[in-house]
Amino acid sequence: MHRDRRFFAGLVGVAAVVSYLIYTGISDTMVYYLTPSELLTRIEESPETMERGVKVNGMLVPGSYVHSTHELLHTFVVEDPNDASVRMTVEFRHPLPDTFDDSGEMEVEVVMQGRYRADGLFEATEVLTKCGSRYEAMPEMPPQADVNEGVGGMIG
Amino acid sequence: MIPALGEFALWIALPISIWGCVLAFLGGRWSRGDLVLSAERSTYAITVLFVIAAVGIVTAFMGDQFQYWYVYNYSSINLHPFFKFSGLWAGQRGSLLFWGLNLSAFSSLAVLLNRSRNRELMPYANGVLLAFLAFFISISLFVTPPFEQLGFLPADGRGLNPQLQNYWMTIHPPTMYLGFTSFTVPFAFAMSALMVGRLDSRWIDVTRKWILTSWFFLTLAVIFGMRWAYEELGWGGYWFWDPVENASLLPWLVATAFLHSVMIQKSRGMLKVWNMGLVVLTFLMTIFATFLTRSGLIESVHSFAQNLTIAWIFLGCMVVTGGFALILIIWRLPLLRSERHFESLLSRESAFLMNNLILLGVTFAVIWGTMFPLLTEGLTGSKIAVGPPFFNQVNIPIGLILLLMMGIGPVIAWRKASPRNLRRNFLFPGAVFLSAAAILFAAGVRHTYALLTFALGAFVLTVIVVEFWKGTRARARIEEEPPLTAFLHLVRRNRGRWGGYIVHVGVVIMFMGFAGSAFDREVRQSMVPGESVSIESPFGHEYTLTYQGLSTSLVPSMRQTIALFSVQKDGVDIGSITTQRQLVLATTPPQPISEVGIRSTLVEDLYVILATVDDAVLLGSNDPQLQRATFQVLVNPLVPWIWYGGLIIATGALIGLWPGAGVPTRSRRMGSGFRAGAAVGAGTSGRESEASTPDSTTSAPTTVG
Numbered sequence: 001m002h003r004d005r006r007f008f009a010g011l012v013g014v015a016a017v018v019s020y021l022i023y024t025g026i027s028d029t030m031v032y033y034l035t036p037s038e039l040l041t042r043i044e045e046s047p048e049t050m051e052r053g054v055k056v057n058g059m060l061v062p063g064s065y066v067h068s069t070h071e072l073l074h075t076f077v078v079e080d081p082n083d084a085s086v087r088m089t090v091e092f093r094h095p096l097p098d099t100f101d102d103s104g105e106m107e108v109e110v111v112m113q114g115r116y117r118a119d120g121l122f123e124a125t126e127v128l129t130k131c132g133s134r135y136e137a138m139p140e141m142p143p144q145a146d147v148n149e150g151v152g153g154m155i156g
Numbered sequence: 157m158i159p160a161l162g163e164f165a166l167w168i169a170l171p172i173s174i175w176g177c178v179l180a181f182l183g184g185r186w187s188r189g190d191l192v193l194s195a196e197r198s199t200y201a202i203t204v205l206f207v208i209a210a211v212g213i214v215t216a217f218m219g220d221q222f223q224y225w226y227v228y229n230y231s232s233i234n235l236h237p238f239f240k241f242s243g244l245w246a247g248q249r250g251s252l253l254f255w256g257l258n259l260s261a262f263s264s265l266a267v268l269l270n271r272s273r274n275r276e277l278m279p280y281a282n283g284v285l286l287a288f289l290a291f292f293i294s295i296s297l298f299v300t301p302p303f304e305q306l307g308f309l310p311a312d313g314r315g316l317n318p319q320l321q322n323y324w325m326t327i328h329p330p331t332m333y334l335g336f337t338s339f340t341v342p343f344a345f346a347m348s349a350l351m352v353g354r355l356d357s358r359w360i361d362v363t364r365k366w367i368l369t370s371w372f373f374l375t376l377a378v379i380f381g382m383r384w385a386y387e388e389l390g391w392g393g394y395w396f397w398d399p400v401e402n403a404s405l406l407p408w409l410v411a412t413a414f415l416h417s418v419m420i421q422k423s424r425g426m427l428k429v430w431n432m433g434l435v436v437l438t439f440l441m442t443i444f445a446t447f448l449t450r451s452g453l454i455e456s457v458h459s460f461a462q463n464l465t466i467a468w469i470f471l472g473c474m475v476v477t478g479g480f481a482l483i484l485i486i487w488r489l490p491l492l493r494s495e496r497h498f499e500s501l502l503s504r505e506s507a508f509l510m511n512n513l514i515l516l517g518v519t520f521a522v523i524w525g526t527m528f529p530l531l532t533e534g535l536t537g538s539k540i541a542v543g544p545p546f547f548n549q550v551n552i553p554i555g556l557i558l559l560l561m562m563g564i565g566p567v568i569a570w571r572k573a574s575p576r577n578l579r580r581n582f583l584f585p586g587a588v589f590l591s592a593a594a595i596l597f598a599a600g601v602r603h604t605y606a607l608l609t610f611a612l613g614a615f616v617l618t619v620i621v622v623e624f625w626k627g628t629r630a631r632a633r634i635e636e637e638p639p640l641t642a643f644l645h646l647v648r649r650n651r652g653r654w655g656g657y658i659v660h661v662g663v664v665i666m667f668m669g670f671a672g673s674a675f676d677r678e679v680r681q682s683m684v685p686g687e688s689v690s691i692e693s694p695f696g697h698e699y700t701l702t703y704q705g706l707s708t709s710l711v712p713s714m715r716q717t718i719a720l721f722s723v724q725k726d727g728v729d730i731g732s733i734t735t736q737r738q739l740v741l742a743t744t745p746p747q748p749i750s751e752v753g754i755r756s757t758l759v760e761d762l763y764v765i766l767a768t769v770d771d772a773v774l775l776g777s778n779d780p781q782l783q784r785a786t787f788q789v790l791v792n793p794l795v796p797w798i799w800y801g802g803l804i805i806a807t808g809a810l811i812g813l814w815p816g817a818g819v820p821t822r823s824r825r826m827g828s829g830f831r832a833g834a835a836v837g838a839g840t841s842g843r844e845s846e847a848s849t850p851d852s853t854t855s856a857p858t859t860v861g
Contacts, residue, residue, distance in 0.1 A: 018517035
């Protein structure tokens with residue numbers, strides 16, 4: 001079978017361009033994904049971490065949320081998922097996702113992208129909330145009170 | 157009773173699918189018509205049984221039968237019947253059954269349409285389809301049982317996530333499943349062709365419409381998903397490069413590549429292995445997407461719960477299917493030899509190949525970006541994140557090359573483009589490109605990528621319009637028809653080709669819509685009633701929004717807080733806009749949800765988000781200070797073009813799909829035929845009945861027999 005060199009040249013050329021774009025894309029945009037305590041440790045080790053953006057996940061501390069009445073500014077506190085003693089205050093200047101709920105009725109994990117400031121505040125540019133129970137990981141059993149109702153004869 | 161019947165139907169379907177699968181392959185191997193027929197009837201029977209199962213689930217939802225785990229978790233008594241019905245695909249368990257239902261329906265349709273026309277390929281294809289049906293039936297029975305009971309009857313269900321209670325979200329998933337499942341049919345025929353050893357373009361002829369159908373549904377599904385995100389997620393964007401979004405894009409990208417490279421095989425007998433590879437890859441991508449979406453392995457805003465069993469099952473399915481296909485392809489390599497070779501880089505073949513490579517490049521980049529964090533964590537233990545900046549940085553330049561190819565591919569000559577061909581086809585569009593770029597630059601557009609998108613868009617549109625114009629003119633002259641009739645006949649004569657061009661127009665419009673995001677404007681402000689906020693759009697209009705006040709009311713199942721604005725555009729009243737936050741009480745626990753206010757014009761959207769408000773204190777109070785709230789006001793230029801582009805794409809695909817298009821009619825009426833080679837790629841191949849072989853005879857008369 002005659003090998004078509006141009007075919008392979010094209011293949012290699014495109015592959016090279018795409019690989020280059022992916023490589024530079026990753027190195028330009030990649031950020032570390034840390035917990036608050038990991039972030040603090042890293043900043044202690046190398047303070048320049050502060051310059052670079054970072055993604056942080058933490059558990060929302062119930063009742064910690066306040067918002068300014070005069071500008072779009074949300075402030076809340078997250079704690080380290082593994083170590084509740086490590087806390088971090090977060091500032092966010094965009095609308096919060098709908099599932100952001102600090103009532104404490106359920107555990108809310110917050111994933112933030114942003115920058116840790118020298119004054120100890122985390123300035124988030126992006127906030128996502130993860131609360132599995134909103135989606136599928138719902139408890140298998142409903143509240144016990146319901147169990148005794150309407151069982152007899154209604155099933156089947 | 158009916159749900160129980162539904163579950164029973166699934167149990168019966170399992171042995172039938174296995175039985176049918178074995179019979180189909182044996183029947184094909186031994187050329188036993190009775191076995192083949194029995195297998196075909198199994199496929200029909202499974203479809204009926206899946207319908208019964210689906211009716212069972214819908215009945216359980218409609219009848220509030222909360223003793224079923226699935227109904228309990230995805231419905232509640234006061235949920236609108238429309239959303240109760242959509243419970244069939246609202247969650248993992250139902251959606252996998254729904255998947256099976258779609259697959260069985262498509263399988264039956266494929267059998268019905270091909271059993272007499274393609275006796276040779278049908279038995280094996282049916283066997284492959286039945287194997288996948290058995291797979292999905294097993295999942296619904298043993299892994300994610302939709303009919304699992306709680307053992308007691310709760311008083312009410314937990315309600316459907318209010319974010320999913322949206323029109324677009326109701327039609328987005330089924331459209332996606334239609335696209336995913338229908339692609340199993342081309343895959344089955346490809347596998348069948350490999351097993352039988354019939355590797356001419358027969359399997360492609362059989363499946364061309366199927367591929368286009370899947371592509372049509374995938375396209376719509378992706379657009380519906382964007383529309384949903386834009387309306388419902390309330391942050392002003394429509395695409396976030398979230399793993400779940402990426403998952404839906406992957407099969408689409410490969411299917412798009414396949415739709416193009418198939419034309420090369422049809423008209424030039426080249427790229428046979430490549431096409432085989434693409435059909436397998438597209439199919440694998442649908443499974444990979446399912447794996448990504450349902451495993452929960454990759455962090456995503458809206459993924460299903462983590463389910464490692466499902467993850468392993470789909471990963472296993474992918475490996476087994478891929479390995480099986482690979483072995484078949486290697487076994488049949490001698491039969492997949494190219495009939496011709498590439499002659500020049502300046503040829504339509506190269507342009508199409510380039511298109512393919514680029515689309516696969518995007519696919520790879522998207523997979524890489526999506527999987528990279530998982531791989532890094534697995535290999536080095538350090539967690540990193542790759543977000544939208546990565547995907548934009550990589551995909552925008554590739555997308556621009558794709559746009560360029562979209563202008564070159566359709567009109568460059570087959571085999572080897574002569575300087576005359578290049579001049580003839582690209583001189584004018586090239587001039588349009590340069591003028592568009594110059595005009596935009598003069599108008600103050602300094603964003604390189606956006607400027608290139610618009611200028612290249614103008615280039616592609618010019619190429620297409622010229623094609624239509626030349627084709628219509630030639631036909632009008634030769635057939636002596638009035639221009640409009642000539643135009644309609646032209647499109648009707650070769651729907652695949654002209655439909656494809658219309659799709660390209662839609663894609664260009666959509667790309668321009670994406671580029672509009674470079675010029676987004678936004679203001680954020682805290683306001684009390686009576687205060688105004690102004691925002692200037694990039695088109696120079698000034699919107700002034702005056703906050704009229706807030707009203708909070710308790711309606712059944714939710715607390716609604718609505719902010720009202722009157723809107724002035726360039727000083728003229730144009731009406732009002734509302735934006736609201738709702739607290740849906742029907743779910744447990746209550747869930748807040750925003751309904752943004754959107755006011756669309758032809759070229760831009762005014763988008764208002766109610767960001768913060770102390771709505772709880774407001775009930776029954778008229779104090780304006782209490783009505784203080786913060787808003788984010790956005791002007792999203794060209795976003796409407798994304799939806800218009802989507803409509804145009806759908807229209808083009810439908811033209812290509814319309815019955816009768818592309819049915820090989822061998823009779824070429826001599827009287828109306830054009831002179832071969834009269835005008836290369838100038839739309840003169842209206843006679844060509846092969847939908848996906850644009851002017852193969854006219855522009856390459858010496859090589860096509």
